[in-house]
Amino acid sequence: MILTPGIIARLAVLGAVVVIAQVVCFSKMDVFGSDPDVLLLVVFSVGVMGGSLTGAVFGFSVGLLMDCLLLETLGGFALTLLSVGYVAGRYRETVGRPTRGAIPLLGAAMTLLGALVIAAIQIGTGVDANVSFLVVRDAIVTSLIGAALAIPVLLGVRLVVRSALVDERRAARRPTGARAVETP
């Protein structure tokens, strides 16, 4: 991803809009007893398209905004989403662009990673009440929802940052009908 001031502005607006939508809408939805974590999937998508550095910075920024809007412990969501953005970016840098089949699996894995990090932070900051089995069930259901929503969210984010994607630019430059020949 080529980061120009315009793309950074687009990512900032995307982050703010998705954080607000997550807090007021997605978190209040009831899907099989859980709710979709679209914000986490957006961070995953930015990580996959922009790399580990972009993913980590984007995740940290939107996580911080999420903490502020929920008036929760500052740094909790920031650390969670930073981890997701970084891991998603590293996947892209080491394995390559994920295939259609891999995206849902990665979406589920990232959602599970987010649930684990937030659980670790909670336990680390001293939750001293009994933790029910429903926490595990919630993490599994949220991961399945994450798998189902990963492709649509990735396509949505791709639309927003399309002009900055190197792959898209190459495709646009390629003449119609020409055979794909990559030159170094």
Add this chain to the structure above:
Amino acid sequence: MYRKQVRRRRAVLLLLVAASLTLLSLYYRESNAGPLHGAEKVVSTIFSPFQNGADRALKPVRDLVNWFHETFDARGDKASLEKQVASLRDQLARQQTQQQEAKELSALNELTSGGIVPDGTDPVTARVVGRSPTVWYSTVTIDKGSGDGVRIDDPVVAAQGLAGKVTQTTPNTAQVTLITDADSAVTARVTPGGATGVVEPNVGNPNDLQLDYLERNSRIAEGQMVVTAGFSTGNLGSIFPPGIPIGKITRASVEEQQAYQRVHLSPFADLRDMDFVKVLTIHTGGHKK
């Protein structure tokens, strides 16, 4: 070149992780009046108009998704009514929303006008505009804040019973920590009978609460009601007025009562699906000074 990129990536990652951990640590240590809490409130205040607008604008979408979920649960009935429901879906979603809001507000008024509101308190009706996406944070954000007289520790009731207390305020929003939060503890009384204990959560399971620290010889049966005890000893007093319904006893085995002095209850208030709450704002001269 590649090594330089790797070094830069690692440096930024370390910086961000260190920033997150520092924020977590500082935030946890400082009081509510600290600079981090202050900065958080400023950001929340700036975004609250957008949050309120988005909450109203996106409510039909939310209701539609929730409606689908409820419909899935009742799929036995759905088959025969599918065609009819499809044509009436939008209209029905709108009507149900209005009806549910009216019903909830009416039940809320009924509860607070039933003598549970002590003298000197002024119930403020608020709309729930935000909720955390994880089961770890049992908090909601409401659209009334310190500008409306809402203060930290004010009790909050939902249509069917106690919901929680105010834990953070900004001029036009407030954070309500629910009774299912890990930090919550409410002194309570079982009626009839009068046995007292402390209601504590079962984290991650909003449908189960525990009434702990019961006297060993108290005998409690399923179906009994639990209300706030509202004790007062000298200068020390519960922030919750007495008599607010909390829940109904669902499990009360003799063994658990004798071994752990504990019974289980389910809250009356539907804490995962409430749109309106009332904050019992307390003025000077009220039950708590």
